[in-house]
Amino acid sequence: MAGKMRSLLDNLDQFVEVLALSRSDHVQDWDILHVQRAFEWGTYFQHVHHRFMANKPLRNTIEAHLGAKNQELARCMKNYHHVGFDHLDKGRSILAVSLLQNNALPDHLLKYISERIQNSDPTAGDSRCLTHVISQKAASELLSSLPLLASKELLEPLDNPVLMTQAELLQSSLEGRLRVSEDDQKAFVVSEILGRIPKPHVYHLIVTILLSKEVLDTEQKKLLPDLFLDWVLTNNDLSVGLFMNVRCPVLAKLSFMSSKFRNVYWDHLVKVGKSMEQEVTCGKWVSNHFKLSINELLDRYKHLMKGPEDVKDFVLTKLRTLKRQDGDYDVPGISIWTDLLIEIHQT
Structure with a gap:
């Protein structure tokens, strides 16, 4: 049994490394065989999860091994996503989402993965992930295709229909990503998406979402203001950019809404x-x-x-x-x- 467990843990190391690489630029060197084997590993460890989830001693052994492997990879990979025992049950879905959201993935592999999942059980997690990712990609592409505005002329963002449309698309895209992200990865997700939007336009999109009364309707929307403010206010260049490009009546409104924003804005004015x-x-x-x-x-x-x-x-x-x-x-x-x-x- 010890030999079999050792072999399983060695294979687990390889699968965790594959999941980490699926989010990196290394996928540009992958071929269809690499992807097929990665999904086979996902299926295998889904069975491992089902088999050992009620076996506390063996589950603890696997969890302890995963913890050590996570620490090892986190030391050498930026923004590493930790893998826990319960992640093994949805390893194929995690792999699919990671690959489809990776801009380094070659087009022929994107097509292969899409066709593979579309031909699978429509109720399966992989298929649901594909639908989610495709909708998010479509929203991002539409957002980037809309014309940028003469941002300094925006006195009241909520009265501008083009800006409102863009803000709604951005908000929808962020909420979708946050729903499938671990808590410790949410800030990175927001930074990744906002960082791709040209400045100063991104500031006006953020402001429009923050000023919208609908921002407090759901749990994900309640989370957005804090994530936005953390992204802007913890980076001096970004905060100065926002303060210098957004009209003072709008900055005042945000100061009335958030003491956190008001304090940083005040420090800037001083x-x-x-x-x-x-x-x-x-x-x-x-x-x-x-x-x-x-x-x-x-x-x-x-x-x-x-x-x-x-x-x-x-x-x-x-x-x-x-x-x-x-x-x-x-x-x-x-x-x-x-x-x-x-x-x-x-x-």
Whole structure:
């Protein structure tokens, strides 16, 4: 029995490696024989799962071996997807989805896999996976084929029918991918999809989805705002890109909706303010680091002041603190925070 288990675990190592490679560029070197053997491994380990799922000692042995193999592969492969014992029951489906979503897969293998699954039992998991992947590919292609918009002219995203259509396609595509993704892979899925959309257009798609009232209707939609914000706000270049390309009334709305967004947006506005110096020739505050005038910066603060009382208090408290830290001057022209507060109070 020990020899048979050793052989099974060695074969399991090979299958786990095949699943990992199915998501990599290595598939461009595969042929039909490679794919056939991979699906045969999937069928074999589906039987292994059924056979040992109720046998606790042997199942524990397999799970422990998978854990060690996962650690080994995670050390040498970026964004590695861990494989657990229960994944063996749907190994063929995981393989099918990985290959069909891999842009490196040669066209003749894509056709072979599609025909293979279409000719299988329509109620089988492989067939359902194919339908799901094809619909997601179609949505992505349609999204990329729609014309990009003159993004800086978008004052109210929800009033733009083209942008709304694109946002709905993106949202549908993301929700579909998230439903079949493990929890620890969801952030990677969002990053992968959003990263393929040109900037600054991606910012306006994100904003449109976040502003939509329908975003809280389902569990997957509740997850999207946090994943979007994590993608944008944890990367300085992306967050600055969003803040500089989206109109300030829209940024203010997002600040009213999310304290997380408001805090990062505020930090950005403070950086812009601190980067400004008095230009002697014109007597105005200018920044050498940000393409934002003092009037545009002031406009951002004024829109935040149009929000709920807690946001107004937030803005005034923060500005007064910055004014004190800068010398607490009341005379205009010495501290930018003094000048901003004077303008805000005059509004």
